[in-house]
Amino acid sequence: MTSSLLHPPAHLPPSVALHLSQQAPLLLQNHSTSKLPISIPFLSTSETPETWAILENLLLSCLRTGDDKSARLCVEKLTERFGEENDRVMGLQGLFEEAVAENDADLEELMAEYDAILKENPTNMPIAKRRIALLRSTGKLEEATVALVAFLDSSPTDAEAWAELADLYLSQGLFSQTIYCLEEVLLIVPNAWNIHARLGEVIYMSAQVSGESGIEKLLVDSIRRFCRSIELCDDYLRGFYGLKLTTGRLLSLLPQNFKPASTVINPAAGEPAPPTLAYVQRLNEIATAKLAEIVRRSNAGEKGWDGYEQAEIIAARALLDKDVAKVEK
Amino acid sequence: MAQALTQTIYRDPALFYWILFPITVVMILTGILRHYGTVLLQAAPKKEDIKGRRETRSLLRGITLRNNAPVLSRSSFQARKNYIIPAYQSGQFLKDPDAKGQPPPNPMTDPAGMEQMMGMMKGNMATMIPQTLIMSWINSFFSGFIIMKLPFPLTIRFKSMLQSGVATRDLDVRWVSSLSWYFLNLFGLQSIFTFILGNDNAANQMAAQMAQMNPGAGAGGLFAPGQDPDKMFQNEAENLEVLEHWTVLDGVEERLLDDLDIV
Amino acid sequence: MIDEKDLAIHPLVPESIQHNNLTLSQLRNLSASLFGVAAGILGLESYPGFIFYLVGTLLVSALVYLFPAKREPKRYFQGGLWELIEKDVLNGLMSFVLTWTLFFGLVSA
Numbered sequence: 020m021t022s023s024l025l026h027p028p029a030h031l032p033p034s035v036a037l038h039l040s041q042q043a044p045l046l047l048q049n050h051s052t053s054k055l056p057i058s059i060p061f062l063s064t065s066e067t068p069e070t071w072a073i074l075e076n077l078l079l080s081c082l083r084t085g086d087d088k089s090a091r092l093c094v095e096k097l098t099e100r101f102g103e104e105n106d107r108v109m110g111l112q113g114l115f116e117e118a119v120a121e122n123d124a125d126l127e128e129l130m131a132e133y134d135a136i137l138k139e140n141p142t143n144m145p146i147a148k149r150r151i152a153l154l155r156s157t158g159k160l161e162e163a164t165v166a167l168v169a170f171l172d173s174s175p176t177d178a179e180a181w182a183e184l185a186d187l188y189l190s191q192g193l194f195s196q197t198i199y200c201l202e203e204v205l206l207i208v209p210n211a212w213n214i215h216a217r218l219g220e221v222i223y224m225s226a227q228v229s230g231e232s233g234i235e236k237l238l239v240d241s242i243r244r245f246c247r248s249i250e251l252c253d254d255y256l257r258g259f260y261g262l263k264l265t266t267g268r269l270l271s272l273l274p275q276n277f278k279p280a281s282t283v284i285n286p287a288a289g290e291p292a293p294p295t296l297a298y299v300q301r302l303n304e305i306a307t308a309k310l311a312e313i314v315r316r317s318n319a320g321e322k323g324w325d326g327y328e329q330a331e332i333i334a335a336r337a338l339l340d341k342d343v344a345k346v347e348k
Numbered sequence: 349m350a351q352a353l354t355q356t357i358y359r360d361p362a363l364f365y366w367i368l369f370p371i372t373v374v375m376i377l378t379g380i381l382r383h384y385g386t387v388l389l390q391a392a393p394k395k396e397d398i399k400g401r402r403e404t405r406s407l408l409r410g411i412t413l414r415n416n417a418p419v420l421s422r423s424s425f426q427a428r429k430n431y432i433i434p435a436y437q438s439g440q441f442l443k444d445p446d447a448k449g450q451p452p453p454n455p456m457t458d459p460a461g462m463e464q465m466m467g468m469m470k471g472n473m474a475t476m477i478p479q480t481l482i483m484s485w486i487n488s489f490f491s492g493f494i495i496m497k498l499p500f501p502l503t504i505r506f507k508s509m510l511q512s513g514v515a516t517r518d519l520d521v522r523w524v525s526s527l528s529w530y531f532l533n534l535f536g537l538q539s540i541f542t543f544i545l546g547n548d549n550a551a552n553q554m555a556a557q558m559a560q561m562n563p564g565a566g567a568g569g570l571f572a573p574g575q576d577p578d579k580m581f582q583n584e585a586e587n588l589e590v591l592e593h594w595t596v597l598d599g600v601e602e603r604l605l606d607d608l609d610i611v
Numbered sequence: 612m613i614d615e616k617d618l619a620i621h622p623l624v625p626e627s628i629q630h631n632n633l634t635l636s637q638l639r640n641l642s643a644s645l646f647g648v649a650a651g652i653l654g655l656e657s658y659p660g661f662i663f664y665l666v667g668t669l670l671v672s673a674l675v676y677l678f679p680a681k682r683e684p685k686r687y688f689q690g691g692l693w694e695l696i697e698k699d700v701l702n703g704l705m706s707f708v709l710t711w712t713l714f715f716g717l718v719s720a
Contacts, residue, residue, distance in 0.1 A: 141397075141398045142397065142398050142401060172402065173398050173401060173402040173405070174401060174402070174405050175405050175406055175408075175409040176405045176408045176409050176412065177405075198424075199424075202419070202420055202424050205416070205419045205420070206409075206412050206413055206416045206417075206419065206420070207412055207416075209416040209418070209419045209622070210622045210624075215419075240421065240597075242601070243597040243600050243601070244597070246597075246600040246601050246603075246604045247596060247597060247600050249604060250600060250603060250604055250607070251622070298601050298602070298605065299601075301605055302601060302604070302605065305605070305608050309608075364716065364717060368713065368716070495716075496712065496716040497715070497716065497719065498712055498715075499650070499651070499655065499656050499657065499660055499711055499712060499715040500656065500657045500658075500660060500661070500708075501657050529712075532708060532709050532712055533709065535705040535708075535709075536705045536706050536707075536708060536709025536710070537709070538702060538705060538706070539640030539641075539643070539644065539702060539703070539705070539706045540640075540706075542636070542637065542640060543637065543640070543641075
């Protein structure tokens, strides 16, 4: 189980996070006993990069599960090793302070502290990010957006920040900005299938609210994004879910004698030709079949198929059931 | 042909214990020492100011746009191009836009350049000093006699180097003195260091020499000192301008269907 | 251009590639040293020694190709089969010569 501490626990289900944080006292104790006065590289393994990655992730898990005491220990250990002035440690300290803050006044104080740090050293990225996160969590969406845009202006190759900005824009319903941001994320990490799927989802959402005119094109874009995400990651549930949803919608929109290429998209713009109706139908069938397979195997708890999140499985099943109900009618 | 007879020389086995092993052990230990010495000498990464970071990362953004352009659809790529190329050409991302068009600072006087040179010097010293020390140690202690026979023949040119101090004209080149054992160690111990110290160890001087051959190829040095950032932006703008765009989304449905149908 | 396109469509994870390369080079170095020991003890001289090394590395390559890479070297190495065969052969040669000389000397002394 320690190995999963090596990976950031952002998307761990709550039960796993709890399990991890329950190991905290043990890990922290182990960590403190094996201290030699001088670290001899062959004899003591107390100083691997993994040690600190584990501590950091442990801190996050502890904060999630409310184990503030262990979290404080983690912060102290990290501070002891890397010093008060380390950017990353400062960010983690800020995170801890935010988590244990009792009321709004505490948060205000923290905010002032962040501002002071940033005034002194504007390149402190973790603190700048904490400040933006704090702005967002206190409901000042506008300010957070402005701060994030400024942050991205000075550091436009930060995928995390772009993703956060996309999320911010999405929460305000600004689809085209969201799409732009997600594309920017993809430019930095071109093979992130989850971002491809996310982009598909956002495009689909924007298709829902757009008028009749451009909806087919948006849906086709969305389908392509989902296809790409599945291509990158086999059996990706979100990808198949989106694919089924979008192809279904497109099929319901298109008249049966739909003629591509001439009607929807201007070929002079150099856009790829939209898929033919047969392709869309075929994709829909495949997505349905795959979803059914994933749901069945996951529920049966087959080996290698148990990594799906329960909520997503339930949603997929609901989608399938709806489909069945429609057919029966 | 009396020459064809293999020459045999009887040597004291103690030669091995008192020369070969000490040299090997010393070489290994020096390698380890050099590794940790270099780690110690490495200057902490310099704090860059926010303008400088903006400059570097903006350029990096252009490069990633060029490299990863296929993930975008044609229209989004066009939109980005329309934004980024004029910005590059007008020097919008420069650290200080007023300096545009001025000649770059002399690398010898530029403090940033000096620092980099110092770093290179340190690296060089760390390889040069132990090497010369060990060579002179071997020369003063163990020269003047033969210690071993190489299992493979060499040309006569090596005679003066590998049998230095042994004034025997007719001796086969395969009989060598301790200095050649040193050379063998120098090259052959690379892999041992990889085992002991990990792959990117500083004891590995082959890698160090490679790095000296083409400086700037490594990460971090996007802007080599003495290079005009404005020039680099202009170059990148040009690269983007001529980039032939294609997208992975082209025909992705067909590919996917092909893949899944087979399964 | 075709290769580039192919790579973008079916990307390889750089970290995994790096790990594979590292594993392969460690295997090469270790096996080269062991071949050196063997050649030294066998008392091979000049060409037979080098041929012994070449045959040995080829054997190792073949084993890597058959078992860990499961006959699909393209999935694990960027350059495919050729990279699997020729990678680190020269580096390994150095270690081979070192241990070869050492054991040759020890045995024949």
